[in-house]
Amino acid sequence: MTRATRLLTALPPPQRQRLMGLAREVSFAEDARIFEAGGTADRFWVVRSGAVSLVQQVTSVRRVTVASLGAGDLLGWSWLFPPYRWDFGAEAFSPVRAYEFQAQPVQKLCEEDPALGMSLVRIVAEILAHRLEMTRGRLMEQYGTHRRGVL
Numbered sequence: 001m002t003r004a005t006r007l008l009t010a011l012p013p014p015q016r017q018r019l020m021g022l023a024r025e026v027s028f029a030e031d032a033r034i035f036e037a038g039g040t041a042d043r044f045w046v047v048r049s050g051a052v053s054l055v056q057q058v059t060s061v062r063r064v065t066v067a068s069l070g071a072g073d074l075l076g077w078s079w080l081f082p083p084y085r086w087d088f089g090a091e092a093f094s095p096v097r098a099y100e101f102q103a104q105p106v107q108k109l110c111e112e113d114p115a116l117g118m119s120l121v122r123i124v125a126e127i128l129a130h131r132l133e134m135t136r137g138r139l140m141e142q143y144g145t146h147r148r149g150v151l
Contacts, residue, residue, distance in 0.1 A: 005126040006072040008046055008099075015116045022106055023099040034075070034090040041078035041086050042103045047071055050096030054088045067131060068093065074127050079103035 008016055026045070028034055035041075037057060052075055054067040066088060069075055075098065078086050084103070110117030 005123055005130060007074045007120075007123055007127065009072065010123045010126070011116075011119055015113075015119055018109060018113065018116060019101070019106070019120070020099070022101055022109065026098055026100045028092040028096040028098070030092055030095050032092045032096075034092060034096075035086050036089045037086050039086050041076060041084045043100055044074065044076035044079050044103065044106075045098040045100050047073045047075055048097040048099060050098075051093040052096055053091050053093045055091055056088055063089070066135065074124065077124050077128060079106075080121070080124060 008020075011019060023046075025048075028050075034045075034052065047069055049071055052069040052073075053065045054069065055063045056066050058064050075090060076086070078084060080103075106120075110120060
């Protein structure tokens with residue numbers, strides 16, 4: 001099983017310092033919608049405190065939590081890949097404090113510093129791989145005992 005990777009601690013200190021030069025501190029009240037699936041993905045966050053739920057709209061009235069994020073976790077990766085639309089929605093499960101990064105200045109920084117850009121893409125890929133593995137495990141737990149041989 002992969003281990004959870006934290007964006008800011010995984011970046012080498014000089015690269016982290018350059019990226020943090022673009023950060024601004026933000027907060028979200030409990031139950032605040034941070035973004036909606038299908039919306040324009042033009043930023044991302046690193047959670048400092050609190051909890052965020054990634055949600056998927058299943059029906060017009062039913063939303064399902066697909067992941068929970070906490071301190072140190074990356075919130076949002078769709079800003080990195082066309083068509084730059086959120087795949088899920090995100091809601092503050094509790095009061096949240098986070099560092100917010102606008103996508104365009106980060107993308108420009110990555111073009112100016114290809115080593116930082118490669119590090120950032122590699123770390124985001126590690127985060128996504130871990131989340132995919134965790135989701136697969138939850139699906140196996142949920143459906144594996146009820147439908148042996150189906151998955």
